[in-house]
Each structure stands twice: as structure tokens, then as C-alpha cells.
Amino acid sequence: MVDEGVVLQHTSRIAVTLRENTAELTAELIERYERDIPPLRDDERMMALLSSSVFQNLETAMSILEHSIDIEETEAPAAANEYARRLAQRGVSVVDLIRAYHIGQTAVVERLLAEAERQIEDRATVTAVMRHLVDMSFGYIYRVTKQVVTAYEDERDRWLRGRSAVRAARVRAVLDGDGVDVDAGQAALGYRLRGTHLGLVAWQAERPEPQDALAGLERLAAAVAEAAGCTGPPLFVPCDEASAWVWLPLAEPALPAREVFERAVADTGGGIRVAVGEPGRELAGFRRTHRQALRVQALGLAAGPECDPVMCFAEVGSVALMVSDIDSARAWVADTLGALATDDAHHARLRETLRVFLAEGSSYTAAAARLVMHKNSVQYRVRKAEELLGRDIAANRLDLEVALALCRWLGSAVLPTG
Structure with a gap:
């Protein structure tokens, strides 16, 4: 077994040797970042700050190796923290920042191991020194990346809060104000107010960490x-x-195809809900499509966990107008549907079959095709639903369709509780 003191002596000499080439290694890493991580290519001020960050990290790492400094006492260099904060302000992904540190670690470790091979003849000593160098490099990168990522996230949160607060105030002024200067509003928001708009309200129903939700x-x-x-x-x-x-x-x-929204929700992850307005033109359309999306969101919130991931005003507009008084809606559904309003899977299937049958112009064939089931099964379910209603489905048909639509979109929220 190689004595620890011998390992530390060799480590110190290797660090001194590499320190002499810090400027050269810094330039090499900057060139590598520009080639392999395009988002880090920026103006001269940012590149100068990146260079300072790399140089200070190398200096700090070599000092730790030279003097056997406890990594747990190490603080990330000032330029490294500042560079992380600037990246956050510019919207560069934290993944690119972390990747840069791993690229830098790989390059430095290669230099350290090569120098160990050059300076040390005894194989056992070489192996022990190499192991120590690798352990120290991982320890340093782990501690420093934790600190710079924290600096990044803190600045990102602060920056977004400030920017979002200003933007939200400007948007509210456009939504609520009279005599809005469209040109000034466009310039302030960085968004054109002329043309066609589509308003969405998106929210995370299964709440993760706040930053992850907004991202x-x-x-x-x-x-x-x-x-x-x-x-x-x-x-x-x-x-x-x-x-x-x-x-x-x-x-x-x-309106874009429904599949556009559904695919985006699926690709982004679980728990996201999207309420979609109708396209509108100019400033009036900007306001109207947003109001519609808010109404649809109210419907989704009332539906709770049963809410569809994507809901469009074109599909649920009339239903959305009824959710301001959910208790009255529930009582009206019970009066309209009678025993068909029972809250279980069997009655839900009967309600859905009847809803599709009516939507398809009372055509058993069309309903069967839409529901992907046999025509006889549709006939059976419609007959059973009619028995539970206690009246002919042609009687008071408009109320019946609206009540079934409420059940379709709100589920248990508008069904009797007992």
C-alpha cells in the first residue's frame, strides 16, 4: 500500500506543473465550449466572464491539490457564480452550464493523469495518485456545481419574478384598459397585438416543484x-x-387541430391541463379569446381530477357558463336525468352512449361507429337510458343534451352525492 504522504506529495507537484499552464488550458476549454455547447457562444462580455470563470476554477482546483485543502471548505469562485447568474438572466439552460463543468473536468483529469504517468515511475504509486486525483476532481466538481446551480436557480427565480410581474402588469393593462396604444403595447410586451390570437390557460394539476411547473x-x-x-x-x-x-x-x-395540444401535453409530462379559447382578431380578439380560456379553466377546476387534459371553448362553451353555481347545476342535472344521474361506471357508460347517439342525429349506425361498438349494443344502452329517464328522449331534448354534456365534462362534480 502506498503511503498517503507520498500520494499527497506527488499530487502537489502535479498540481504545480499544471498551474503553469492554466492560461493555455483555459483557452483550450473556451474553444471547446464554443464548439460543443452553442448556447454558451455569446457577446464579448459574456465570453470574457466565461474565461474568468474557467481560469478561477482551474486556479482553485490546483490550489486544493497543491495544498491538500479540504474540499468541503471550498467555495465556488466569484466569477463562476456570476457567470451562472448571467446565464440565468439570458435564459440559457442550466443543463448547458452543468455540461460545461463536466467537459472541463474531463479535460483537466486527462491532463492530471498524463502528468502522473510522466512524473511517476512506480506503478503502484501511479495508480494510487491517479485514484486520488480522480476522487478529488469529482469531489470538487460536485461541490462547485451545486453552488453555481444554486446561484443560477436563485437568479432565475428572481429574474422571472421581476420580469413576469412587469409583463403581467402590462398584460392586465391591455386586458382592462380603454384607449390602449396598440403600438406601445406591442413594444412593451414583445408580442404583436394585431392579427389573430389564440388564448390558452395552462396549469399543473399535479403540482411538482414550482420552478419545474412553470418551466x-x-x-x-x-x-x-x-x-x-x-x-x-x-x-x-x-x-x-x-x-x-x-x-x-x-x-x-x-383553431389548430386538437391533436396539436394533446401531443404537446403528452410530450411535456403528466398533470398538465390546457384550456383553449377561440381564435380572435386584433385587440378585441386578444381579450375575448382570453376570457373564453378562463371560463374553460373554471370548468376544468370544477371537474377536478376528472378534468380532460385539453378542453376547448368550441366544445364546452355552453357548459363552461354554468359552473359558477355548481350546486344549482348538480340539482338541475338530477332533476333532468333522474336515475340516469347515478354516479357509477355503469350509468356513466349509458350516459355517454346516449350523449353520442343524440350528437349523431339519433343515428344508431353513426353512434356505433364513433363509439367503436356494435349497433345492437348502442340500441340496448339507449333503451336502458330511456327507461332510467322515465320519459321519451325526444321530450325536452335540449335540456337532456345539456345535462349529458355537463356530466361528460364535470363527472362526479355535478352528480348527486347520495
């Missing part, structure tokens, strides 16, 4: 905008730690 919602908005062929980036305004208002600048006045 996921922002990714969702960007994905929908790209898939819908929008003319520019979406306007994204956080409402709280887990919900946001979004406007999409549509190229066409038509």
Missing part, C-alpha cells in the same frame, strides 16, 4: 406554437407558481 408550461406553450405554425413566439405570462396565461399569434384564423 414545463413554458415548454408546452413553445411546442404548441411551433406545431401550430405561429408567426412568432407565444406571449407567456405566469399567474402563480403552477399556472400561466398564454397567447399564440396564429397565422390562420382557424
Whole structure:
């Protein structure tokens, strides 16, 4: 076994040797970052700060190795923390920052191991020194990346809160104010107010960490905008730690296909819900589509866990207007549907079959095709539903369809509790 003192002596000499080439290694790493991590390529001030961060990290790491400094007492260099904060302000992903540290670690460890091979002849000593160098490098990177990531996240939170508060105030002024200067509003928001808009309200129903929630919602908005062929980036305004208002600048006045929203929700992760308004033009349309999305969100919140991931005003507009008084809606559903309003899986299947049958113009064939079931099964379920109603389904048909729609979108929230 190699004596620890011998290992530390060799480590110190290797660190001194590498310290002499710190400037050269810094330049090499900067060139590597520019090539392999495009988001880190920026203006001269940012590149100068990156260079200072790399140089100070190398100096700190070599000092630790030279003097056997306890890594737990190490603080990330000032330039490293400041660089992390600047990346947060510019919206560069923290993943790119972490990747840069791992690239730097790999390059430095290669240099350290090569120097150990060059300076030491005894194989057992070489192995012991190499093991010590690798352990120290991982310990240093782990501690420093934790600190710079914390600096990044703190600054990102502060920056987003400040920027979001200003943006939210400007958006509210556009929504509520009279005599809005459209040109000034566009300049302040960085979003065109002329043209066609689609309003969304997105929220995280299964709450993760707050930062993760908003980041996921922002990714969702960007994905929908790209898939819908929008003319520019979406306007994204956080409402709280887990919900946001979004406007999409549509190229066409038509609502994008439902699959666009469903795919974006699925790709972003579980627990996200999206309420979608109808496309609207100019400032009036900007306001109207947002009000519609808010009404749809109210419906989704009333539905609770049974809420569909994607709900569009075109589908649920009339139902959404009824959720302001959920108790009255529940009583009305019970009066309208009678025993068909029983809250269990069997009666839910009967209600859904009857709803589709009526929506398809009372066609058993069309309903069977839509429900992917046999025509005779549709006939049986419609007959059973009619028996539970206690009246002909043609009687008071409008109320019946509205009540079934409420059950479709709100489920247990509008069904009698006992």
C-alpha cells in the first residue's frame, strides 16, 4: 500500500506543473465550449466572464491539490457564480452550464493523469495518485456545481419574478384598459397585438416543484406554437407558481387541430391541463379569446381530477357558463336525468352512449361507429337510458343534451352525492 504522504506529495507537484499552464488550458476549454455547447457562444462580455470563470476554477482546483485543502471548505469562485447568474438572466439552460463543468473536468483529469504517468515511475504509486486525483476532481466538481446551480436557480427565480410581474402588469393593462396604444403595447410586451390570437390557460394539476411547473408550461406553450405554425413566439405570462396565461399569434384564423395540444401535453409530462379559447382578431380578439380560456379553466377546476387534459371553448362553451353555481347545476342535472344521474361506471357508460347517439342525429349506425361498438349494443344502452329517464328522449331534448354534456365534462362534480 502506498503511503498517503507520498500520494499527497506527488499530487502537489502535479498540481504545480499544471498551474503553469492554466492560461493555455483555459483557452483550450473556451474553444471547446464554443464548439460543443452553442448556447454558451455569446457577446464579448459574456465570453470574457466565461474565461474568468474557467481560469478561477482551474486556479482553485490546483490550489486544493497543491495544498491538500479540504474540499468541503471550498467555495465556488466569484466569477463562476456570476457567470451562472448571467446565464440565468439570458435564459440559457442550466443543463448547458452543468455540461460545461463536466467537459472541463474531463479535460483537466486527462491532463492530471498524463502528468502522473510522466512524473511517476512506480506503478503502484501511479495508480494510487491517479485514484486520488480522480476522487478529488469529482469531489470538487460536485461541490462547485451545486453552488453555481444554486446561484443560477436563485437568479432565475428572481429574474422571472421581476420580469413576469412587469409583463403581467402590462398584460392586465391591455386586458382592462380603454384607449390602449396598440403600438406601445406591442413594444412593451414583445408580442404583436394585431392579427389573430389564440388564448390558452395552462396549469399543473399535479403540482411538482414550482420552478419545474412553470418551466414545463413554458415548454408546452413553445411546442404548441411551433406545431401550430405561429408567426412568432407565444406571449407567456405566469399567474402563480403552477399556472400561466398564454397567447399564440396564429397565422390562420382557424383553431389548430386538437391533436396539436394533446401531443404537446403528452410530450411535456403528466398533470398538465390546457384550456383553449377561440381564435380572435386584433385587440378585441386578444381579450375575448382570453376570457373564453378562463371560463374553460373554471370548468376544468370544477371537474377536478376528472378534468380532460385539453378542453376547448368550441366544445364546452355552453357548459363552461354554468359552473359558477355548481350546486344549482348538480340539482338541475338530477332533476333532468333522474336515475340516469347515478354516479357509477355503469350509468356513466349509458350516459355517454346516449350523449353520442343524440350528437349523431339519433343515428344508431353513426353512434356505433364513433363509439367503436356494435349497433345492437348502442340500441340496448339507449333503451336502458330511456327507461332510467322515465320519459321519451325526444321530450325536452335540449335540456337532456345539456345535462349529458355537463356530466361528460364535470363527472362526479355535478352528480348527486347520495
